[in-house]
Amino acid sequence: MMKAPVKHFILRCLIFMILPAITLCGLEWAVRTRVPNQYAIKHRHMMTHGADVRTMILGTSHTYLGIRASMLGPGAINLGNNSQSLHYDYILLRQYAPLCPNLKRVILPVSYFTFHDADLELSPSDYYMVWDYKIYMDVDIHPDWSKYNFELARPVFFAKKFNQLFKGPEPTCDESGTCVTTTLESRPGSWSAGGKKRADKHTAGTNMFVSQNTQWLTAIAEYCRTHNIELILITTPTWHTYYQNLDAGQLATMRHIRDSIADRYSLRVFDYLTDPRFNADDFYDTDHLNYNHGAVKLTSILKKDLAGNTPH
């Protein structure tokens, strides 16, 4: 048995914790419901307008920032998100495609790092996005009582969102799901100098995840073929300070796997990685297009290419 002072101490601690506990529960509720985010917006759109969707854009920030879905017609939605892995692309496709009886086309980016990236849960820098899929998109690969279902369990982002409660909502994406915050005007002054660092960051140094990611892309292609959906693979433009510093081996692996799957499933591939039509004003940083110039240009080019019958 514990001594009376110990019990007294524990009781005091519990009493002390009541106020913070109530406050934190209230904040969890406020952050979930009062801070808008792109995941909730996209989920709501799919639940209410799924029947209208004809083109679904998946993928990472390369498509989330780089393709203006609204320019591809009223039935296009951008479901791309920062660092969204092929695994989550597949999950979102499986989750939302049944809600879209008119879905005809899926656009998926295949980037330099696509096959080499670890799953989100294992990523040291992007793991926190798993929460967004669980809480705001109802992705059910983790149980409801896992940490991924509580904003409080990712304190850094909880604190950021908490600050937004007071600053007021910040727009994240437009009505078709494309990121709106990455404009030319908001671009950092030293954006071009960061090309090598970003290329280094995207260079994996290991092929540990290649076979797993290849399987996910194959599963996406298989699903699309089974459901008569056209799958388009695109590689988005990058700035020369980025693509000149890419590892030739990793880039060759990416292209080889992408093209093999494209051949097997007769997919169209559009590779704009070093496309000279994109100039400095089109970029937000060295591997992302900006919202007001680059994304508009890429979407226009893509629209024309899609209308044609030959791959890029």
Add this chain to the structure above:
Amino acid sequence: MFFLPAVFCIYWTLRRHLTWQNLFVVAASYVFYGAWSYKFLLLIAFTTVCSYASGLMMQRVRDRKTLSRTLCVSNIVINLGILVVYKYFNFFSQGLQTLAASIGWHIDTLTLELILPVGISFYTFQALSYTIDVYRGKLTATKDMVAFFAYLSFFPQLVAGPIERAGNLLPQFLKNRNFYYALAVKGMRQILWGLFKKVAIADACGSFVDVCFLNYDLYPGWVAACGAMVFAFQIYCDFSGYSDIAIGTARLFGIRLSKNFDYPFFSRNMAEMWRRWHITLNTWFIDYVYIPLGGNRRGLMITLRNLLIVFLLSGLWHGADMTFVIWGALNGLCVMLLVVLGKSGKYKGTIAAQDTILPSLRETLSIITTFLIFAFTFIFFRAENLPQATAYISHMFSCAPAIDYPIFSHKLLLAIALLVGAEWINRRRDFGLDIAGNGLLRRRAARWTLYYIIIMFTILCITPSQDFIYFQF
């Protein structure tokens, strides 16, 4: 979140059974350490068994000096051997290769792909201090193996100190502990203060410092200088924050750990700084290296040599890289200069503004100068390698135009101001939030309000978490 409350409750439930309670401390500590790196549990157990056995054997053959010395040296060699293999093998191997290359020889040296066990430098030094103290006859070897395991693996201080001496910590595991309400409350307060320092200041400083050291060439020289100063705050809040959490947690279990930091940023010269910074490591080096080498009793030159050795070893203890060695050497040179000028002991036993509220102008200038020198030496500590350190320093003093500026949070500035203010007010107490019985704060409502404010402020300051820097040592 659940570990500490669970361990606390079970620990005090076992209070009548000392051996069971110690056994539980060992089990909890091994679970704690295993959560970091379960692969190295055997290593710490091996170190513990070797030190325990050699202690008992030395006790038994106390009269036979040669045998006793052999046992002591053997255990030191084993423990240091493990440390060297895991931490320094590649450093020395590459050093040898470079040395050979400089005289025209080409040798292929072996490099090991080993992961450094968390906290190895800390528990190895604790094990060494026990062995040496038993050998010197300052300590009686304990027969209580469970208590010894608890001493070497006590989870609050296992991975990043304070480096405890057996003379202080071991006796506490050999007798029944009593729960003192006031001590536990003080412990909670110290944990809160440690968390504030780590989360609200160190991590926030870390984001700024990382950007400064990564892109220093894009920023003007004064920003690079700010980066160095902010790093001094980061390392202080990171390490002393962990020490506060460790000492506070130990208080919850009725254990008193040694003070590791004594308001070092209020030091008036570098000698005082080193008496107040990482106290348990510095006193370890004084007792087991500096004094056996002759200390300051064999003339000025020997004193200076001994000081340099201690600081070089201290640098090497922090990491197997020339940057740490240079960092140690620079600090050593500062202290050596003070010894030559006869000012190294000037501020012993006193604290800034000893009998006043605010420091004099002279004291203020001394404090600022000492801080700036200290922050400067820490550029070597933070830099990835020597070329980066030298390039960073030359950039600091250059007039290169600014291409960009890093983002500096006003909340971080406020947090640092709060830290300096609170530590100044409480500089005669154990830690910055040691407020019991202070004026208005005698009222519980006022104290709890203050705690709530600190908790909320800390939550609002959360930035991407960084590991405690000293875990790597």
